[in-house]
Amino acid sequence: MSEITFNKQGQMVSRDTIDGDIATLNLGPTHPATHGIFQNVLKVDGERIIEAEQTVGYIHRAFEKLAERRPFNQITPITDRLNYCSSPINNIGWHLTVEKLAGIEVPKKVDYMRVIIMELARIADHLVCNSVIGVDTGALTGFTYMFQEREKIYELFEEVCGARLTTNIGRIGGFERDFSPVFSAKLNKFLEEFIKNFDEFDKLLTRNRIFMDRVIGAGPISPERALAYSFAGPNLRAAGVDYDVRVMNPYCSYEDFDFIVPIGKDGDTYDRYVVRQEEIRQSVSIIKQALAKMPSGLHHADVPDFYMPPKEEVYRSMESLIYHFKIVMGETAIPKGEVYFAVEGGNGELGYYLVSDGGRTPYRLHFRRPCFIYYQAYPEMIKNSVLSDAILTMSSMNVIAGELDA
Amino acid sequence: MTVHTNNDSIINVVAELTQSTAQSSVDDYGMLNFVVSTDHVVAVCQQLRDNHGFIFLTDLCGAHYPERKDSEFEVVYHLHNLVSNHRIRIRVYLSEESISIPTMVNVYPGANWMERETFDFYGIIFEGHPNLKRILNMDEMDYHPLRKQYALEDETRDDKNNTFFGR
Numbered sequence: 001m002s003e004i005t006f007n008k009q010g011q012m013v014s015r016d017t018i019d020g021d022i023a024t025l026n027l028g029p030t031h032p033a034t035h036g037i038f039q040n041v042l043k044v045d046g047e048r049i050i051e052a053e054q055t056v057g058y059i060h061r062a063f064e065k066l067a068e069r070r071p072f073n074q075i076t077p078i079t080d081r082l083n084y085c086s087s088p089i090n091n092i093g094w095h096l097t098v099e100k101l102a103g104i105e106v107p108k109k110v111d112y113m114r115v116i117i118m119e120l121a122r123i124a125d126h127l128v129c130n131s132v133i134g135v136d137t138g139a140l141t142g143f144t145y146m147f148q149e150r151e152k153i154y155e156l157f158e159e160v161c162g163a164r165l166t167t168n169i170g171r172i173g174g175f176e177r178d179f180s181p182v183f184s185a186k187l188n189k190f191l192e193e194f195i196k197n198f199d200e201f202d203k204l205l206t207r208n209r210i211f212m213d214r215v216i217g218a219g220p221i222s223p224e225r226a227l228a229y230s231f232a233g234p235n236l237r238a239a240g241v242d243y244d245v246r247v248m249n250p251y252c253s254y255e256d257f258d259f260i261v262p263i264g265k266d267g268d269t270y271d272r273y274v275v276r277q278e279e280i281r282q283s284v285s286i287i288k289q290a291l292a293k294m295p296s297g298l299h300h301a302d303v304p305d306f307y308m309p310p311k312e313e314v315y316r317s318m319e320s321l322i323y324h325f326k327i328v329m330g331e332t333a334i335p336k337g338e339v340y341f342a343v344e345g346g347n348g349e350l351g352y353y354l355v356s357d358g359g360r361t362p363y364r365l366h367f368r369r370p371c372f373i374y375y376q377a378y379p380e381m382i383k384n385s386v387l388s389d390a391i392l393t394m395s396s397m398n399v400i401a402g403e404l405d406a
Numbered sequence: 407m408t409v410h411t412n413n414d415s416i417i418n419v420v421a422e423l424t425q426s427t428a429q430s431s432v433d434d435y436g437m438l439n440f441v442v443s444t445d446h447v448v449a450v451c452q453q454l455r456d457n458h459g460f461i462f463l464t465d466l467c468g469a470h471y472p473e474r475k476d477s478e479f480e481v482v483y484h485l486h487n488l489v490s491n492h493r494i495r496i497r498v499y500l501s502e503e504s505i506s507i508p509t510m511v512n513v514y515p516g517a518n519w520m521e522r523e524t525f526d527f528y529g530i531i532f533e534g535h536p537n538l539k540r541i542l543n544m545d546e547m548d549y550h551p552l553r554k555q556y557a558l559e560d561e562t563r564d565d566k567n568n569t570f571f572g573r
Contacts, residue, residue, distance in 0.1 A: 057542035064527070065551060069558045100435065227488075230463050230516035241488075243462075248491055339435050340465070340484055340495065351465055353482065366467040368484075376519045405542060 022050060025387075029058055033391045035132060036401035040378075040390075047386045052379040056372075060405040067365040071330025072098050073172055073306070075365070080166035082369060083403040086125035086346035087167045088117045088157065093343035096251055097352040098172050101339045104306065109297040110174040111253035112290045116187070117160065117169060118252070118343075119283040119290075123194075124153045125346030126234070126276040126283075129398040133273050134205055136395045137214045142201045149197055152190050159183040173307035174300025187291070195284060202277060212270065219381045219393025220268040229377040232370045233348020235397055238275045239267030245344040256293065257286045269389075269396040305332045330360040347371055347398055371403040413438045416494060419458060423450050438494045447483075447498050448508045454485060454494075455513055462486040464493070466510065466520035468528040472554045476501045479530055483510070506531035509538075527552035 028039040037058040043051035063078050070078070079090035092114050099106065131146035154164040159182055161169040170176070179187075205211045221231070226239040236243055244261045246254040262278035264271025300307050308327055309320035326332055336358040342351040351368030374397065381397075382390040417430045420440055428450070429441040442450050454460040464484040472478055477499035486493050498507055509532040510517040521532040522541040529550035532538055540547065549556065 057540075057544075060542040062551065065556075065558055225515075227461055228515045230514065243488055248488075335434075337434055338437075338495075340437065340493070342464070349464065351484070353465060353467060353484070355469060364469045366465065368465040372519060372523075373516055376516065 086121035088121040097341040215269040218269040218389040238264035238271035460485040463514035468524040509535040
């Protein structure tokens with residue numbers, strides 16, 4: 001690394017630079033290497049980054065304002081569009097928030113079903129991130145294979161809720177229907193085949209000399225700085241802090257499952273990659289445990305105020321018709337109060353701060369979006385690194401534009 | 407460092423720092439809430455971070471209550487003690503006339519963008535913030551859209567009648 005000094009005008013220059021000029025480079029907003037709409041204004045000296053500033057907000061859709069006009073059940077589709085690589089976690093996180101506000105207890109079976117769906121979503125999310133790190137280092141092959149696996153996960157979601165990417169999965173109080181036999185068959189087949197294919201991907205990259213040389217030391221962050229920046233999720237764990245919402249504040253009966261929280265050491269791209277790889281394996285293990293221990297019972301809570309009655313009942317019985325009407329029109333009574341509820345999203349603590357004044361819509365809803373919070377550390381992490389490392393750092397942080405801009 | 411695991415000891419700490427001007431309450435969901443004045447908020451957070459383990463700023467956001475006179479706005483901080491796994495909520499009331507509050511960036515660097523977001527949407531001024539400008543909305547915007555006076559829907563529409571529906 002070249003030493004940085006200052007010239008007479010007070011500008012930072014490196015001794016390598018022939019004329020001491022610093023160039024300004026716009027990385028983005030639409031650049032194929034940034035996987036989304038991000039603009040970074042970089043001050044570069046040759047290929048070394050001296051300074052960076054991000055511009056965010058290109059796909060801001062005013063979700064918090066929209067949410068103030070929508071009944072609680074209509075906010076679920078909004079949450080789809082936060083981290084769209086793992087929509088089910090966002091959906092279920094929102095359901096759990098409303099259930100906490102309204103004091104709804106769900107059956108154990110719902111918890112286990114949710115855990116299966118959320119862990120599938122986590123696998124899909126981490127697969128995208130890790131295979132794309134491979135792409136950014138020039139290893140396209142692993143990506144094509146892992147996207148096939150992700151496709152299978154989307155087929156599973158499709159089997160449960162009919163949608164693939166923006167899932168709108170589940171309802172407040174549970175699921176709209178029980179897992180079908182087709183889903184179970186597909187899931188078992190997936191679990192059988194996935195680890196085999198995933199191991200292949202793992203072998204391709206994890207101990208690959210070229211890959212390791214490329215990513216070790218790229219974009220590191222110390223645990224102190226990571227905590228100061230309120231990092232969460234795999235990025236914080238890669239820096240060596242074992243904070244996982246699933247363990248710290250278990251929701252959805254996560255305390256019933258035996259899994260480890262992998263941590264890294266240096267907080268660099270390689271550690272982030274390895275932590276995600278291990279989390280995928282842990283998620284598979286959690287799904288297997290949940291399937292093995294799946295309790296019997298109903299797939300939804302008995303909360304007619306929030307959970308839609310079966311359609312044939314609506315045509316037959318007066319109560320069902322009334323509840324159906326109330327839910328669709330958003331006329332359900334909800335307590336006044338404030339809740340903060342967090343789930344472990346694909347990128348870390350995904351929080352919902354919900355203020356209800358007892359009306360049909362939230363009075364205030366704020367999403368704690370992990371991407372938005374940790375992306376601000378990006379300039380610090382790429383300072384003095386080369387441009388190609390900056391690309392790797394961004395993809396390994398898994399910055400998702402939808403979650404960033406809300 | 408003392409690690410507080412019960413609400414009483416945190417209440418005492420905050421009371422001491424603010425000369426008992428802080429109001430505390432535990433909400434229905436078990437979260438400890440404080441109302442702190444703008445003068446004290448940075449000192450309180452600094453102390454809680456340095457000496458009482460609240461090293462993690464989970465969330466910072468604003469809210470607008472137009473019907474509440476002299477405290478129309480509030481800034482809400484969620485702090486988390488990762489050792490004792492204790493979460494607290496600190497809120498600061500601001501009036502529309504003096505809508506400014508000291509920045510938290512020096513205590514929690516991660517507050518930087520959260521404060522910019524709060525400024526962007528509510529127009530709350532964070533004094534001493536290194537780069538207080540809009541973050542998600544475009545720079546040319548001349549209002550703060552999450553304030554309650556801005557209705558989401560066009561109020562001049564007359565093709566919708568909400569007389570019988572909606573509260």
